[in-house]
Amino acid sequence: MSIIIKNLSKRFGDFCAVDRVTMEVPHGALVALLGPSGSGKSTILRLIAGLEQPDEGEVFLTGEEATGLPARKRGVGFVFQHYALFKHMTVSENIAFGLEVRKVPKAEIKKRVQAMLDLIQLDSFSHHYPSQLSGGQRQRVALARALCPEPRVLLLDEPFGSLDAKVRYELRSWLRRLHDTVHVTSLFVTHDQDEAMSIADRVVLIHKGRLEQEGTPRELLEEPATPFVRDFLGMPPLDEPHW
Amino acid sequence: MPEASVPSYGAWHFGPDRWRHRTVTAATLAWFAVLTLVPVGALAKAALMGGWAPFRALAASPDARHAFILTILATAASVLLNGVFGLVLAVLLARYEFPGKAILDALLDMPFAISPVVAGFMLLLLLGPKGLLGHFFEAAGVHVVFAIPGIILATLFVSLPFVVREVVPVLKEVGLEQEEAAQTLGAGPWTTFRRVTFPAIRWGLAYGVSLTAARALGEFGAVLVVSGNIIGRTQTTTLFINQEFADFHFEGAYCAALVLALASMLLLLGMEAAKRFAKGTS
Numbered sequence: 001m002s003i004i005i006k007n008l009s010k011r012f013g014d015f016c017a018v019d020r021v022t023m024e025v026p027h028g029a030l031v032a033l034l035g036p037s038g039s040g041k042s043t044i045l046r047l048i049a050g051l052e053q054p055d056e057g058e059v060f061l062t063g064e065e066a067t068g069l070p071a072r073k074r075g076v077g078f079v080f081q082h083y084a085l086f087k088h089m090t091v092s093e094n095i096a097f098g099l100e101v102r103k104v105p106k107a108e109i110k111k112r113v114q115a116m117l118d119l120i121q122l123d124s125f126s127h128h129y130p131s132q133l134s135g136g137q138r139q140r141v142a143l144a145r146a147l148c149p150e151p152r153v154l155l156l157d158e159p160f161g162s163l164d165a166k167v168r169y170e171l172r173s174w175l176r177r178l179h180d181t182v183h184v185t186s187l188f189v190t191h192d193q194d195e196a197m198s199i200a201d202r203v204v205l206i207h208k209g210r211l212e213q214e215g216t217p218r219e220l221l222e223e224p225a226t227p228f229v230r231d232f233l234g235m236p237p238l239d240e241p242h243w
Numbered sequence: 244m245p246e247a248s249v250p251s252y253g254a255w256h257f258g259p260d261r262w263r264h265r266t267v268t269a270a271t272l273a274w275f276a277v278l279t280l281v282p283v284g285a286l287a288k289a290a291l292m293g294g295w296a297p298f299r300a301l302a303a304s305p306d307a308r309h310a311f312i313l314t315i316l317a318t319a320a321s322v323l324l325n326g327v328f329g330l331v332l333a334v335l336l337a338r339y340e341f342p343g344k345a346i347l348d349a350l351l352d353m354p355f356a357i358s359p360v361v362a363g364f365m366l367l368l369l370l371g372p373k374g375l376l377g378h379f380f381e382a383a384g385v386h387v388v389f390a391i392p393g394i395i396l397a398t399l400f401v402s403l404p405f406v407v408r409e410v411v412p413v414l415k416e417v418g419l420e421q422e423e424a425a426q427t428l429g430a431g432p433w434t435t436f437r438r439v440t441f442p443a444i445r446w447g448l449a450y451g452v453s454l455t456a457a458r459a460l461g462e463f464g465a466v467l468v469v470s471g472n473i474i475g476r477t478q479t480t481t482l483f484i485n486q487e488f489a490d491f492h493f494e495g496a497y498c499a500a501l502v503l504a505l506a507s508m509l510l511l512l513g514m515e516a517a518k519r520f521a522k523g524t525s
Binding site for chain 1: 426
């Protein structure tokens with residue numbers, strides 16, 4: 001298991017954002033953390049990344065205890081909803097950042113950045129600044145920047161959330177194909193059940209800070225564990241006719 | 244970075260409301276000119292009346308030279324210390340929660356709100372020979388008031404808020420996400436600051452520093468009280484100008500005043516030019 005969280009809880013004041021969540025992400029899988037907005041799924045992702053510290057519970061990354069480690073020592077790649085690209089750096093400089101802070105030799109960095117540019121098909125934009133790119137291009141750069149240092153796991157927070165419908169659709173199938181070539185264990189947050197069901201190997205459904213159900217998309221559709229799961233996945237309740 | 248286009252009503256000399264636009268624009272520019280450019284012009288005219296001779300006399304006068312050196316020293320100290328501490332304070336206020344933050348935030352504007360003369364008296368009472376802290380310094384043989392340390396302290400006090408007030412809004416606007424991204428990529432706090440936060444706020448910082456310098460160059464009241472205005476020893480340029488004027492040495496006063504005014508204006512113009520240049524390159 002690449003990501004294991006045990007009994008994870010996080011409160012903000014009186015509000016319990018994450019309530020004793022236990023889940024696992026298998027090695028090499030693409031897993032969706034699905035739930036309505038405000039359900040606590042982004043907080044779970046930030047707890048795994050070390051951008052928030054839990055009140056209770058533990059986080060394990062590739063078998064090692066990571067609870068209490070600062071974000072910079074966890075070796076995770078994180079993709080933000082609004083890209084969070086470094087505005088004053090070019091595409092190449094953004095992608096190289098993670099290797100530069102690790103003091104990787106220059107020649108090696110150059111090679112890796114080039115490989116990443118090929119992967120995201122933005123070779124001709126390497127000297128552009130983020131403000132000169134479209135939303136979809138920015139998100140691809142953000143992904144390349146996160147992948148470049150070869151993270152143990154990749155975490156994506158609503159990665160397509162601020163894109164228009166068409167780009168969103170293209171990019172999500174692109175992410176699925178990318179995952180099939182790179183095979184990095186990935187967990188992505190989304191509130192769009194269609195997005196989760198169509199590209200994830202497994203889906204974890206979160207509701208009010210709690211884990212509602214976990215399984216393959218097919219399992220969730222065929223055997224919804226609670227009325228909420230059934231309702232959220234867009235199926236009519238059993239006891240009502242649906243015409 | 245290409246600048247986002249500023250929304251505007253279009254070229255000012257077209258459209259059905261053009262006469263109203265022209266009148267409002269002309270009136271605003273005239274008002275601005277009356278308040279700023281015309282007085283500077285009047286000063287320049289008065290100072291340049293005697294040709295270059297008064298300037299040469301000024302440059303040859305040891306008291307004037309000493310006054311300018313003292314002003315440059317106090318300004319340099321303000322830029323350096325208020326630049327560094329202002330930056331730290333801005334990061335604290337924009338990025339961290341701590342007890343007393345609201346009070347600190349409110350008190351920070353005190354140097355703007357309190358009259359410099361009053362601020363000078365506060366420093367005098369605190370650091371004078373019989374002051375709360377002053378007698379410790381006196382015992383150690385360090386003279387604070389009526390000496391250069393007092394001048395520097397007074398200048399630091401009056402120019403304290405500029406850097407903080409310029410940098411905090413920029414930090415808030417930039418937000419946390421880029422810094423968080425840097426952390427997840429393996430950057431420690433210092434690397435994150437140096438490579439991500441600082442480049443994002445450098446123009447805000449530079450602007451705050453320019454205002455600090457301009458304010459420090461022109462400080463009069465607080466320094467007057469604290470320095471004792473000793474000619475050739477604790478007299479800064481503004482005090483020197485006042486002295487010359489009071490002594491009916493009008494030419495010297497005008498010339499020194501013009502030099503000081505031009506230095507402040509160049510500072511702000513240079514800043515504006517640098518900002519435009521920076522926008523053009525990245």
